[in-house]
Structures are given as structure tokens and as C-alpha cells.
Amino acid sequence: MMAAALVLVLLGSWEAYVRLGGIDEIVLPAPSAIATALHDDRALLWSNFTVTAGEIAFGMLVALVLGLACAVAMHFSDALRRALYPLLVSSQTIPIVLVAPLLVAWWGFDLTPKLAIVALVCFFPIVVPTLDALDRVDPDLRKLMRTFGASRWQTFRIVEAPAALPGVLTGAKLSVAIAAIAATLAELAGSDSGLGNLMLKAIPNFETARAFAAVLVLSAFSMALFGLLALAERRLLPWAHQTRGTAQ
Amino acid sequence: MLTRTRAPAQAPSQVQTGLGSVCLRDVGKTFAARRRGAAPVTALDGLSLDAGPGEIVAVVGPSGCGKTTLLELVCGLTEPDAGSLQAAPATLMAQRDLLLPWRSAVDNAALALRVAGIERAAARTRAAALLRDFGLEGFERARPYEMSGGMRQRVAFARTLLSGRTVLCLDEPFASLDALTRQDMQDWLAGTLATQPRTVVLVTHDVEEAIVLADRVLVLAPRPGRVVATLDVDVERPRRRTDARLVALRERALRELRA
Known part of the structure; x- marks a missing residue:
């Protein structure tokens, strides 16, 4: 309720600002103009959306x-961890x-x-929480598995991998938020279709409303993906939210 | 001198084929210093412990007397630096239940059976039967977070029994429970061990728990961990906490601990 009200207030003041302030719609289109573009250009937006969504x-x-x-390899081998971690961090400093x-x-x-660009950007936020979750598995659980005669692989499959799932999902959620920006950037660098490409072509043509509509479609898609992951988390890992107190 | 004999690990499928024993002679264990320049820590020094087949031996002592190290030695999780150690395959049950939060009670109890390669259906059948014996009928499919502390500890104990290890190492198994539940669980454990005997090494802070449950109580002193007194509890079971002999033994153990 609060969120919806906030959005309405924001949209209302935006509309009022553009209309009453006499802002040129080439610079800042009013929400109503964006809505019109969203409707009029729906076929164009859709065909470009499928490219970017892919x-x-x-x-x-x-x-x-x-x-x-990568996370599993680093978890199993300290040598690999020492070798890969600096590379991982430096991969994040590459100016995309x-x-x-x-x-x-x-x-x-x-x-x-x-x-390659989307994967490069999303890779790091997936590796770090996953590796972190694998590292934080209770050492006493590993000892317990050893007294049962479990192999290293059994301990991983039965204890460590499921325990790391919340970390994987956290990483995936972080990635979703930045994947859209990465895809747009990649399209700006060179493409013949996609929502980023559409924005790139719309702005010099003074079709700012169309560019804004493309942004809207992209962020709606990201939010839907994020929501899907959050739903999967609640469905698949009910224990992750209710274990405080179980394992102390 | 260091010798170590370990009976070949027995497959959990052959549960209850005889009872193992534990025999430690003058066992020592020293850990390297954590920080450079600090002295190494002697966790155990010249410790001897015997637990014959089906015996329950309790070890009491203050923090830092090497109780956890002792159990890890018996379970083969670490090796002694000195002395000799003979132990049948042992498994550990800790203060924390260590149940896997994503597994149901029955699948947690069946964990060791699954590790041993027993099929899911067969493992579940056996685990469910034991959970019923433990008064957990109807909770087979409950997740750990849906159960109380006492129930979770019973599931953990079922998992320990089903591992087929003939020696059980209990590391303060009830320390995280409230006082009333703890007493109930102690009585329950005494009853369970009467019907399903195991060789038990029980480590605890709780002198009463040791006296109520054990055939013999070793009192340890800290830094380095060593035995300062051995008390035989020659009291028939079932035992009453208020039994004068138990109360007298408890007083003696407490005196030894404070000495």
C-alpha cells in the first residue's frame, strides 16, 4: 500500500513538473507520454525485449x-583458492x-x-556468497560425517551443497540487479537489436519517451526475475529463514 | 611410545553385533601454539580410560580439561601424541543436535544409513521405527525447526544409534536444554541404554548427570587434562536421583573437582 502510494505521488509530481514547468519532452517526457510510447511502440519494444531478456x-x-x-573448486582446493581469488577480485575492476x-x-x-559481458559482471556476486556459505558450514557437522565414515564427496553432497544453497540464491539475486545494466552496456558497445540498442537509436531521434519506455520494460523484467528468485528461496529453502535457534 | 589400534570400521547395516570397548593408556595430546611465541597447549597428559563392552563411563571436569579432545581421540578425529589407544568404531553426539535443517526428522535419523549406502526407503523404515520407540510418532516428517529442543536431541540420538557404531561418545548431550527437559532426557537416555546397550563415553559438566547415568565417573583436572579421581557407581538401575548413595557420590565428585 505504502509503496503504491509513494509511486503514485512520485508519478503525479513528475507529470505536474513537466506540464507546469514547460519542460521540453525531448529532455524529460511526462509519465503520460511514456505510457503512450509504451502502448504505441509495444511491438517494437517486445521484439527488442526478447533479445535483451535472452x-x-x-x-x-x-x-x-x-x-x-569456481566456488566449489576453490572450496575443495586451498591452492586454487589462493590462485583464483586475486583474479576474481581483479575481474571486478575491469572497466566494462x-x-x-x-x-x-x-x-x-x-x-x-x-x-561474456553479462557473465563477467554477474560472476563475482555469485562466487563470493556461495564460497562464503560453503566455508561457514559447521565444522562439527563435518566431524559428525567423518565419524559416520562419509567420504569427502558424500559430505559435500549431503551437508555442504544444501547448506550453500541460500548463498547461491543471494548471489543470484545480487546478479539480477546488475545484469540488466551489463546487457544494456554491451548493446551500446555494438548491436543491431535489444532494448539498449533501441535507447541508443531513440535518443538522437528525439524519441526520448520511447527510450524511457525501454528503461521501464527492462527494470520491470529485472524486478520480475528478482521476485521469481525470492519466491524460489521461500519455496525451496523454508528452513533458511527459520533455523535460527536450531543450530545456535 | 605411540600405538593405535582401531577395529575395522563396521558397516552400519550390521547393527548391534556385539559391543565395542575403549582403552586409553597414558594418552597425551599437545596442540601447537596458535600464535608465534606462545607456549604449546597440552590438552591431555597421561590419561587412562577403560570402557568395557556395554559400560557407561562419564568424564566430568571444568572447562579446559581436554574433554572434547578426549572424545575426538576416541572417535578417531585426531591422533594422540603419546600413549596407546584402542577403540571400536565410535561416533559422536554433541551438545548441539547438528540436525540438517533441510531434512525431516526421519531423514536426519537415517543419515548414517544413507552414508553407508543403504537405500532411502529401507533407511527410512528403520529410522521411523526407532523414532516411534523414542516417542516421536507423527513427527517423522517434521523439520528440525518445527520440533522442541528435547525432541531434536532424541532425533540426534536416534541418528547416533543407527550409525551402527558400537561406541557412543556423548559430548554434553543435554547441556543446551532447560533444567526440566534435561532431567527428563537423562532418565530417557538411561531407559534407552537399558534396552539398547552401548558402550558409552559421556563427557559432561553436570556431576549429577554423570552419577545418574554412568557405571564409573572419572574426574578430570584442567591444564593439562588428567584424571584426579575415579568413582565407581555401584548402584543398581533404575536409579533415583535422591538415592543416598548417589547423593554421597555426587558430594565426593564435587569435592574432587574443587580440590
Whole structure:
């Protein structure tokens, strides 16, 4: 209720500011103009949306697969952990804005450079909480498994992997929030379709409302993905929210 | 001198084929200093302990007397630096129940059976039967967070029994429970061990718990951990806490602890 009211107030003042302030709609379109663009350009928005949504979804999938593999490898091997951690951190310092055009020059205008950029950005926030959750498994649980004669692999499969799931989901939620920006950046660097590409073309054509509509579609998609992950968390891991007191 | 003999690990599928024993002779264990320059810590020094088949031996002592190290030695989680140790395959039950929060009561109890490669259905059947014996009928599918502390501890004990290890190491199993539940659980454990005998090494802060449950009580002194007194509890079971002999033994143990 509060959230809806807040949004309404914000939209109302935005509309009033544009209309009463005589703001040029090329600079800042009113919410009503954006709504009109959303309706009029729906076919265009949809076809570009599917491109960007694919980049985000598959890029996150790549990040998830590589990130989990990396976290597990680092969990099992201290040598790998020492070798990979500095690389991981430095991967986050790469200015994507600079690298994106290079990747496009290297791989062309198709999906590959976009997947690489989304995956590069999402990789780190998946690895760190996952590895953290694996490290925080109760050492007494590992001892218990040893007294049962469990192998290292059994301990991982039965105890460590499920215990790390909340960490994986936290990482995925963090990634969703930044994946959209990464995909847009990748498209700005070189593309012929996608919502980022649409924004890039709309602004020099003075179709600012269309660009805003594209932003709206993109953030709605991100929020839906985030909501989906939060729902999965509640459904799959009811224990994660109610264990305080069980394991002290 | 250091010798270590360990009976071959017995598959949990062959539960209750005889009872194991534990024999420690002059066992020592020293840990390297955590910080550079600090002295190494001697956790145990010249400690001897015997638990014959089906015997319940309690170890009481203040914090820092190496009780947890002792149990880890018996369970084979760490090796002694000195002395000799013979132990049948042992498993550990800790103060915290260590139940997996995403598994139901029955699947937690069946954990060791699953580790041993027993099929899920068969493991569940056996675990469910034991949970029923433990008064947990109807809670087989409950998750740990849906159960009380006493119930969780009973599930943990079922898991320990089903591991098929003939020696049970109990590390302050009831310390995290409230006083009333703790007494109930002690009586319950005494009853369970009467029907399903096991060789038990019980480590506790609680002198009364030791006297009520054990055949023999070792009193440890700290830094380094060593035995300062051995009390035989020659009182028939079931025992009453108010039994004069038990009360006298408790007083003696407390005196030894304070000495």
C-alpha cells in the first residue's frame, strides 16, 4: 500500500513538473507520454525485449554455471583458492565500458560478447556468497560425517551443497540487479537489436519517451526475475529463514 | 611410545553385533601454539580410560580439561601424541543436535544409513521405527525447526544409534536444554541404554548427570587434562536421583573437582 502510494505521488509530481514547468519532452517526457510510447511502440519494444531478456537470462546462466564451478573448486582446493581469488577480485575492476567495444570488435555483433559481458559482471556476486556459505558450514557437522565414515564427496553432497544453497540464491539475486545494466552496456558497445540498442537509436531521434519506455520494460523484467528468485528461496529453502535457534 | 589400534570400521547395516570397548593408556595430546611465541597447549597428559563392552563411563571436569579432545581421540578425529589407544568404531553426539535443517526428522535419523549406502526407503523404515520407540510418532516428517529442543536431541540420538557404531561418545548431550527437559532426557537416555546397550563415553559438566547415568565417573583436572579421581557407581538401575548413595557420590565428585 505504502509503496503504491509513494509511486503514485512520485508519478503525479513528475507529470505536474513537466506540464507546469514547460519542460521540453525531448529532455524529460511526462509519465503520460511514456505510457503512450509504451502502448504505441509495444511491438517494437517486445521484439527488442526478447533479445535483451535472452542476453540477461543466458548471461546469468553462464555466470551461474562458471561461478558455482569456481566456488566449489576453490572450496575443495586451498591452492586454487589462493590462485583464483586475486583474479576474481581483479575481474571486478575491469572497466566494462572500455572492454565491451573490444569484445564486440573481437566477437562481432552477435550474442557472444553480450553473454561474456553479462557473465563477467554477474560472476563475482555469485562466487563470493556461495564460497562464503560453503566455508561457514559447521565444522562439527563435518566431524559428525567423518565419524559416520562419509567420504569427502558424500559430505559435500549431503551437508555442504544444501547448506550453500541460500548463498547461491543471494548471489543470484545480487546478479539480477546488475545484469540488466551489463546487457544494456554491451548493446551500446555494438548491436543491431535489444532494448539498449533501441535507447541508443531513440535518443538522437528525439524519441526520448520511447527510450524511457525501454528503461521501464527492462527494470520491470529485472524486478520480475528478482521476485521469481525470492519466491524460489521461500519455496525451496523454508528452513533458511527459520533455523535460527536450531543450530545456535 | 605411540600405538593405535582401531577395529575395522563396521558397516552400519550390521547393527548391534556385539559391543565395542575403549582403552586409553597414558594418552597425551599437545596442540601447537596458535600464535608465534606462545607456549604449546597440552590438552591431555597421561590419561587412562577403560570402557568395557556395554559400560557407561562419564568424564566430568571444568572447562579446559581436554574433554572434547578426549572424545575426538576416541572417535578417531585426531591422533594422540603419546600413549596407546584402542577403540571400536565410535561416533559422536554433541551438545548441539547438528540436525540438517533441510531434512525431516526421519531423514536426519537415517543419515548414517544413507552414508553407508543403504537405500532411502529401507533407511527410512528403520529410522521411523526407532523414532516411534523414542516417542516421536507423527513427527517423522517434521523439520528440525518445527520440533522442541528435547525432541531434536532424541532425533540426534536416534541418528547416533543407527550409525551402527558400537561406541557412543556423548559430548554434553543435554547441556543446551532447560533444567526440566534435561532431567527428563537423562532418565530417557538411561531407559534407552537399558534396552539398547552401548558402550558409552559421556563427557559432561553436570556431576549429577554423570552419577545418574554412568557405571564409573572419572574426574578430570584442567591444564593439562588428567584424571584426579575415579568413582565407581555401584548402584543398581533404575536409579533415583535422591538415592543416598548417589547423593554421597555426587558430594565426593564435587569435592574432587574443587580440590
